[in-house]
Amino acid sequence: MDVIAQDLAVARGGVPVLEGLSFVLGPGQALVLRGPNGSGKTTLLRTVAGLQPPLAGSLSGTEDRIAYAAHADGLKSMLSVAENLRFWAQVFGASDIKPALAAFDLDPLQDRLAGSLSAGQKRRLGLARLMVTARPVWVLDEPTVSLDAASVALFAGVVRRHLASGGCALIATHIDLGLTEARILDVTPYRAAPRAALQDEAFL
Amino acid sequence: MTALLWRDLRLALRAGGGFGLGLAFFLIVTVLVPFGVGPETALLTRIGPGVLWIGALLACLLSLDRIFALDWEDGSLDLLATAPLPMEGIVSIKALAHWLTTGLPLVLAAPVLGVLLNLPPAGYLWVVVSLALGTPALSVIGTFGAALTVGLKRGGLLLSLLVLPLYVPTLIFGAEVARRGAEGLALQSPLLMLAGISFGVIALLPFASAAVLRINLR
Numbered sequence: 025m026d027v028i029a030q031d032l033a034v035a036r037g038g039v040p041v042l043e044g045l046s047f048v049l050g051p052g053q054a055l056v057l058r059g060p061n062g063s064g065k066t067t068l069l070r071t072v073a074g075l076q077p078p079l080a081g082s083l084s085g086t087e088d089r090i091a092y093a094a095h096a097d098g099l100k101s102m103l104s105v106a107e108n109l110r111f112w113a114q115v116f117g118a119s120d121i122k123p124a125l126a127a128f129d130l131d132p133l134q135d136r137l138a139g140s141l142s143a144g145q146k147r148r149l150g151l152a153r154l155m156v157t158a159r160p161v162w163v164l165d166e167p168t169v170s171l172d173a174a175s176v177a178l179f180a181g182v183v184r185r186h187l188a189s190g191g192c193a194l195i196a197t198h199i200d201l202g203l204t205e206a207r208i209l210d211v212t213p214y215r216a217a218p219r220a221a222l223q224d225e226a227f228l
Numbered sequence: 229m230t231a232l233l234w235r236d237l238r239l240a241l242r243a244g245g246g247f248g249l250g251l252a253f254f255l256i257v258t259v260l261v262p263f264g265v266g267p268e269t270a271l272l273t274r275i276g277p278g279v280l281w282i283g284a285l286l287a288c289l290l291s292l293d294r295i296f297a298l299d300w301e302d303g304s305l306d307l308l309a310t311a312p313l314p315m316e317g318i319v320s321i322k323a324l325a326h327w328l329t330t331g332l333p334l335v336l337a338a339p340v341l342g343v344l345l346n347l348p349p350a351g352y353l354w355v356v357v358s359l360a361l362g363t364p365a366l367s368v369i370g371t372f373g374a375a376l377t378v379g380l381k382r383g384g385l386l387l388s389l390l391v392l393p394l395y396v397p398t399l400i401f402g403a404e405v406a407r408r409g410a411e412g413l414a415l416q417s418p419l420l421m422l423a424g425i426s427f428g429v430i431a432l433l434p435f436a437s438a439a440v441l442r443i444n445l446r
């Protein structure tokens with residue numbers, strides 16, 4: 025099942041940031057979003073993840089299939105690494121957290137409190153969460169922030185295995201992940217024309 | 229869903245979780261009142277049920293802004309919203325976890341603290357019953373307020389102002405049940421009103437909380 029975005033327009037705080045964006049993401053494919061800061065990559069990803077409705081256009085193939093990883097990892101500092109991961113595994117109905125721990129080299133850390141991890145280790149734990157969701161579409165917002173080169177390679181390997189098993193990934197990133205098969209989508213040309221902020225209709 | 233409940237309870241019990249906050253506040257209020265009003269046992273007996281109820285309500289209010297704020301700050305609220313849990317379920321579990329960590333300890337502590345307020349023997353049962361019936365409503369209404377103010381920096385003041393008027397009916401009928409119980413009067417109608425408020429908000433407010441939370445996450 026493909027993720028299809030057609031003529032998508034997204035807004036942040038009532039101001040349209042991107043419009044006319046279309047893409048198709050099939051099984052085994054990865055799409056890397058590029059664009060300068062503030063170009064609307066995060067807003068687009070939040071829209072695809074279903075956290076906000078699109079301003080215009082249509083989006084299909086995303087219902088209950090998205091595993092979203094944002095800037096914040098959603099970790100509880102007073103829970104251990106294994107407890108954090110096990111919680112998300114239970115939420116998503118999976119049970120085994122061993123492969124995820126192993127894939128991100130977290131085995132030696134699993135009894136440490138998440139609050140005592142370094143930034144890079146927290147990030148790895150946040151990304152390991154993707155593996156326990158068992159969802160096919162990974163929507164990743166700057167996944168490599170604070171990762172060292174070895175961890176980036178580790179992460180690229182995980183993404184590649186996910187693609188090989190029929191999953192797909194939509195990744196906003198500034199650095200080269202070494203995913204040669206990934207298509208690149210520069211969002212700069214889709215920047216919305218400046219106009220007055222729309223009213224947020226939610227409370228009207 | 230149970231995973232979320234266990235996580236919240238575990239977090240509340242660990243260091244910095246704020247489990248004892250409401251209870252300590254309740255304790256302080258009820259201990260200080262006898263000092264404040266003086267050693268008049270007759271007066272204390274008369275105001276005891278009301279003081280217990282006001283203390284419980286304020287203790288509840290104190291911990292409300294933690295319900296969603298912590299999950300919002302570390303990003304787990306966004307992730308929960310994309311998880312296969314209905315938003316209504318998430319807010320109901322959050323309210324239940326808040327009641328178990330704040331409301332239930334207050335219900336259990338009330339009879340002990342009633343001694344300090346010279347509560348008549350007949351009053352203990354009804355103070356406990358009224359709090360047990362009323363505090364779930366406080367948690368559910370508070371969760372609604374917390375959902376409305378999530379994402380606001382220092383939203384605690386706004387949250388208190390929004391929630392306090394909604395707490396008033398629960399307070400009126402809850403304190404009335406406790407007072408009539410203590411004085412040995414008929415208490416069927418305030419008891420039924422209190423139960424009605426509690427069950428009504430438990431049934432309806434999670435839908436409203438889920439709706440405002442969805443809007444606030446945009």
